[in-house]
Amino acid sequence: MIRTVSIWRWQLVFTASIVAIVVMITALTPGTLGIPLFITGLALVVVTTLVAFAVPWQRLPRRAVVVLPLLDTLAVGLATSAPDIRLGLLWVFPVTWLATYFTMHWVLVGVAFCGVCLVLFAERTGDTADLLLRVLTVIITLSFLGVTVRIGSQRARAARRLLERRSEQVNRAAERAETNQRRVTQIIDALGVALVVVAGDGRILQMNDAYRALYGRDRFGDALPSTAVEYDRRRGAAVPPGRTTLARAANGEQLQGERVWLFDSEGRWHALQVDTQTIAAAAEGTHITLVVIDDVTELLEAAEERRALAAVVSHELRNPLTAIIGHVDLLLERDDLAPQVTAQLEVIANAGERMENLVASTLETTRSTAEEPFEPVDLREVVEASAASYAPLISGSRQELAISGAESLVIYGDAFRLRQVLDNLLSNAVKYTPAGGRITVRLGSAADGQAELVIRDTGSGIAPDELPRVFDPYFRTDRAVLAGIAGTGLGMGIARGIVEAHEGSIVVESGLGAGTTITLRFPHRRVKEVLA
Template identity: 30%
Template sequence: MADKVESARRQDLRRAGNAQGTREGEARQYEDFIRSTVDWVWEVDSNLNYLHVSKGIARVFGVPSDILLGSYLFSLTYFKNVDSVLLSTVEAIEDRVGFRNRAITLEDVHGTRRKLSLSGVPVFESDSGRFEGYRGTGTEVTARARSEAELGDLRQAVQDLTELSSAWCWEADAELRITRLSEDYDAHAGLPRDQGLGSPLAELWRLDEAGRALMAERQVFRGRQAAWLHAGRNEERRFVISGRPVFDDKGRFAGYRGIGADVTDHSRPDAATETATEAAERASRAKSEFLANMSHELRTPLNAIIGFSDAMRSETLGAMGNERYLQYAEDIHLSAHHVLDIVNQILDLSRIEAGKLELEEEPLEVLGLIDRCCRMIQSEIEKADVELKVEVDPDLPRIKADSAKLKQIVLNLLANAVKFTPSGGRIRVTAGLGAAGHLDIEVRDTGVGIKSGDIPKVLTRFGQTGDPKQKSGRGAGLGLSITKSLVELHGGTLKIVSRKGRGTRAIVQLPKERVLSGNDGSEPWKIMF
């Protein structure tokens, strides 16, 4: 009999343990659920003093949850900012009604202000209906509130700037029909806003060719010219339009948004401006004609000097008889060549300024052109005692360019590198396709370099650094300016990157439209000079 009693007792203990384990498991599940939805849960009695609060509140109040037990729900220790939201929440509690997502400001024990979102429901005794308190949840929304405030400030700033400027805002859908025009569009544009809404963008504003091309490719366009003809007044208005493509969360094109400004009055030059412009153009033409004529007049005697000095230094007609005479002939020959180079540069410059320089485009092998340029300057490389290394992909696509002018670009950059690289230095020439499909040709040296502040200067006409240490290698200061103009004539850009005493990188970038075919990614071809 005693054994049966003991066995029954053990079974009762096991059942009690299982029940306790079940309750603890359910409690853990409840806590996990709470943590996944809100930051903490709370319960207060009829006097609004805490009966229970979960551990998550410690992170917000800065004190352990058990410290809050028995304290008032809205203790002024933490809720120092008594605003309308807090007062309305207290009124809701006094009326024994629920409240949801009330944004209340709290100050933790460290003095940090935090924004909370509180929700609560009243609790009543099931039989008597007596009010017993409240149960609810809390979530910290400080970061979200800060972001919303910053977004509100940003929107207000954009609105203020738009109202103060003479520009208007616009939006278009995926079919490029105008869906939004700012309220002041009528005043700024002088056009009826209601007629603009729903209109095809292409009909409302006639964008220039470059703007239309960028829009067709879903690209950003800035400051593009546009026109609109007011049929009723037979008046054409001129605008400057900028826009940016908009894509939805799945990456699909959703339209455009941008700004515009009326520049009709600015695009009408007054008589004084036109007169000054015409005078400047006449002066520029006169200067260019003078330079061209003087250059042509100088080339004839210079060629004679070069020819005769060459005959003298090579003793074509017999021995000079004195070693110093040979040296004089060599000096005359070199000086005449130097002057002729400057004359030729001035001629090139005058053609560029007159707009008479045109491209004779043809398919070109980049590797072959660079190789020819390097061989043309081989003697100068040997005299300067520098190492020249070329790395070009042998399968680099052909390009469409002017052979003579591209050769002049590369030769000018190589000549500069040789001129300003001391003995024992290195020059490296590379060419390849960029990530956007454009062509990069780079000439890099370990020469004397240029101060960053002097780079814009050396790219201008007759621009020189003024460094006395480089005086022996200086020319007229036209080489880089002409090179830049020739690159831009091809639709490209010339970039100079340099540091004093650390060398220089000259990067020619030609647009992808000049690249004629693809590239299979072969190893670069390397040659040493």
């Protein structure tokens, strides 16, 4: 069915051409307007145009539309009665219309109708032979035009149908590919091993559900508010951003059985075994890496349980072995034993001593595995790592964070626990400092030689009557509660416990509207080590 808009467009183009010619005739040969047939032709064009806009063509059969180009043909035929004006050229419009939307039969009917109109209404100047020659010329020209347009229209429709079929085939292929992609994604998501594909610029291209759950990522790859942090060892130092698993994979490093410790958003430790594999990239000069992360926490915990069981069993075996060896030694001191009995007792004593040595060796091994002594920790690195994790929040709040003082400040301690302290203190500074505020961290040495770390903010501060209670469990200031600032009131107490475990001290100074200053001091070496 020809669309109504197409009908309007064809008729308007024809009518606009007639109007332009009438304007020229009025200006140049106004006498032509006195010819009755010419005026009748113009009137027919107006009527046909009104019919084109008034009739609901979508409700009529397709053949009904053919009336319009035939009426236009008749109108042009009536207009050819004007002398010395080649208005017959306007038959190009209805013939092209017929050739575009109707069969070859209607094209020939239209051309024949043009010839009849030419015979009936055209100017009669010249002899009969001249008239016949004009009719033949018009019919041949219009026939060639109609056939050419019709063939082109048929080819265009055939090409369109071919494109539609190919488009359908492409759509079906795309649907099959999408279905296969979903199946592969479902299979990958069902795996317990975390998989992630990272590009050379650090972008995550694809990941499975196991990776999302492990690293706290949403379905688009963005980090959730409580993100997981990688550490070089359990309760060790946080891995710098440039040395995380993804960063190393993006840089093209090949990892085979790399051990990484992850502290997830729910406060649980995960022992990870990381492997990387380079995969094909779409463009030359770029590389894509598949990172395979296996959570071996349960295996390590099972090994730890076996170690603990071995330690308990070995410890419990020591007492009865000591009793056996002791009583055998007492028996060997007697003089009334037969030589054969003495030999048998010596065999028992030797076996007992070997078992005692084995138990002692097992205990020593399990003890050395379980101990986690304090190690050298650079507070500057801990501060910078903590600051890097809060950089997006600080930037979003239009705050400023400045770290100054010693480039390196080494103490003996637990890097993981010290990072917890810094995270708590910086979190409070960011939460209670308004937009545009400033947070400073200075590292150096106190007057007594201890390592000193001072965190100062320009926040709302704490009232004098509330300041002594900042370390109480669940305590929160009235201003924080009224302002609706999130928190539990446990962070400062936890921080003080960790600092005291390092034989350090924490002092809080604050005033309403004057900000808060927190001073941490640590011995460069543990007091217990010095006394030892």
